Amino acid sequence: MFNKHELLISSSTEKLDDSTSLLPYLYFLETSLNKELGIKIQIKQTLGKDEQDWFWVDIPISDITVRFGFPRSRIGVNPPIAFFLLLTIGIFLTIVTAALLTQRLTIPIDRLYQAAQAMGKGHWPEPIKVDGPEELAVLTREFNRMNIQVKELLSNRTTLLAGIAHDLRTPLTQI
Numbered sequence: 001m002f003n004k005h006e007l008l009i010s011s012s013t014e015k016l017d018d019s020t021s022l023l024p025y026l027y028f029l030e031t032s033l034n035k036e037l038g039i040k041i042q043i044k045q046t047l048g049k050d051e052q053d054w055f056w057v058d059i060p061i062s063d064i065t066v067r068f069g070f071p072r073s074r075i076g077v078n079p080p081i082a083f084f085l086l087l088t089i090g091i092f093l094t095i096v097t098a099a100l101l102t103q104r105l106t107i108p109i110d111r112l113y114q115a116a117q118a119m120g121k122g123h124w125p126e127p128i129k130v131d132g133p134e135e136l137a138v139l140t141r142e143f144n145r146m147n148i149q150v151k152e153l154l155s156n157r158t159t160l161l162a163g164i165a166h167d168l169r170t171p172l173t174q175i
Contacts, residue, residue: 010067025075108132124151
């Protein structure tokens with residue numbers, strides 16, 4: 001039975017140490033055995049001759065107690081590796097989420113920056129698309145409004161200065 005399933009079966013002759021394992025798999029196995037057999041079963045851990053951890057359970061059958069043992073290598077999941085894998089996936093998802101959120105914030109800010117640069121050089125940019133978080137949307141709307149107001153003020157100033165220049169050149173013929 002050992003070669004096929006890595007499982008040892010023997011009669012229980014000596015008492016096992018009270019060493020238990022904190023592996024979740026063993027907790028669930030112990031709980032399931034307790035439920036199925038209707039008696040309190042404990043899984044004990046020992047170090048085998050091959051320097052490998054072995055897990056043992058004593059199950060009373062009629063008037064004898066049968067001891068089942070299996071090596072730690074039989075347990076498919078290695079908790080530290082599973083924890084490391086979950087941690088790696090969590091960190092990766094956090095980085096991807098942070099990158100997406102950062103991009104969602106920086107694109108509208110970059111549009112505002114480009115428009116402000118153009119406005120500073122005397123160009124009149126088209127109104128900026130209003131999107132992004134609420135605060136940036138409000139800022140973009142106000143920037144667009146300011147852009148229109150500055151254009152109107154400069155146009156009015158130009159008209160006013162042209163009118164003043166015209167009036168200064170026109171002789172006052174009738175006083």
